[in-house]
Amino acid sequence: MTAILELRNVSRTFGGIRAVDDVSFSLNEGEIVGLIGPNGAGKSTLVNLITGVHTPSAGKVLYRGEDVTRQKPHQAARRGLARTFQIVQPFPEMSVLENVAAGEMFGGEPSSYHEAEERAAEHLDFVGLSHVAKTPASSLTLPNRKRLELAKSLAMKPKVLMLDEVNAGLNPAEIDGALDLISRISRRGITILIIEHLMKVVLSVSQRLMVLHHGALIAEGAPGEVVRDPKVVEAYLGSKFAKRLESENYV
Ligand SMILES: Nc1ncnc2c1ncn2[C@@H]1O[C@H](COP(=O)(O)OP(=O)(O)OP(=O)(O)O)[C@@H](O)[C@H]1O
Numbered sequence: 259m260t261a262i263l264e265l266r267n268v269s270r271t272f273g274g275i276r277a278v279d280d281v282s283f284s285l286n287e288g289e290i291v292g293l294i295g296p297n298g299a300g301k302s303t304l305v306n307l308i309t310g311v312h313t314p315s316a317g318k319v320l321y322r323g324e325d326v327t328r329q330k331p332h333q334a335a336r337r338g339l340a341r342t343f344q345i346v347q348p349f350p351e352m353s354v355l356e357n358v359a360a361g362e363m364f365g366g367e368p369s370s371y372h373e374a375e376e377r378a379a380e381h382l383d384f385v386g387l388s389h390v391a392k393t394p395a396s397s398l399t400l401p402n403r404k405r406l407e408l409a410k411s412l413a414m415k416p417k418v419l420m421l422d423e424v425n426a427g428l429n430p431a432e433i434d435g436a437l438d439l440i441s442r443i444s445r446r447g448i449t450i451l452i453i454e455h456l457m458k459v460v461l462s463v464s465q466r467l468m469v470l471h472h473g474a475l476i477a478e479g480a481p482g483e484v485v486r487d488p489k490v491v492e493a494y495l496g497s498k499f500a501k502r503l504e505s506e507n508y509v
Pocket of ligand 1 (some may be wrong): 272276295302
């Protein structure tokens with residue numbers, strides 16, 4: 259398999275805090291990889307390092323083998339390194355369709371605004387929001403805001419899509435819908451890095467799992483092995499919960 263994204267010994271410090279500590283990994287084209295770890299482990303910082311929001315203090319970020327360590331956020335976006343945000347922030351006054359069309363104008367290089375809206379309508383159809391296309395984004399329910407966030411990121415023509423807690427706050431039926439959508443996005447060939455606190459969710463979609471703790475990658479591999487790793491049980495899962503995941507056949 260070809261690595262689409264690679265981090266080599268990446269660290270990032272903020273003052274005295276080592277938010278990301280000597281992290282190395284690759285994402286292969288088309289994979290869905292889960293990233294888990296306790297609050298403050300460095301997950302969001304890692305995404306910010308991949309999308310050019312922060313520059314590593316040390317180490318390298320490679321995209322398709324090209325050194326992109328010092329890229330700016332707009333350059334990362336043009337390369338197709340896209341993310342969703344934990345706190346969903348659409349342009350509230352604009353309609354759902356206009357929100358996605360804005361993403362197309364920025365990342366999709368349409369020949370006209372009309373074309374941007376046409377493509378935006380296709381993204382809304384894909385995520386199941388056609389029926390609220392003309393509604394102001396501010397009036398959407400939480401699950402639909404999350405779908406809008408995904409439609410906006412699809413407008414950016416992502417190659418690697420980083421999903422930050424897209425299932426937080428959803429009920430089980432809404433989570434099933436979101437997981438179905440993530441699988442359909444993956445089938446388009448988009449590589450997915452999913453950051454998720456809900457273990458049952460991350461285990462149901464991830465082909466590989468990585469665990470961050472105090473900024474360092476403490477485990478990486480097949481989900482079943484990672485969940486049984488004593489370091490991961492101690493740092494994150496707790497032995498009771500890890501056993502429950504096994505007994506309920508999640509791993
Ligand atoms: N811009 C910043 N300036 C200073 N410290 C920061 C900055 N961004 C992150 N940190 C610190 O880096 C560490 C890692 O934070 P980060 O938000 O990446 O963790 P996280 O794993 O995403 O947490 P959560 O699951 O709560 O979102 C924390 O100690 C945090 O306070």
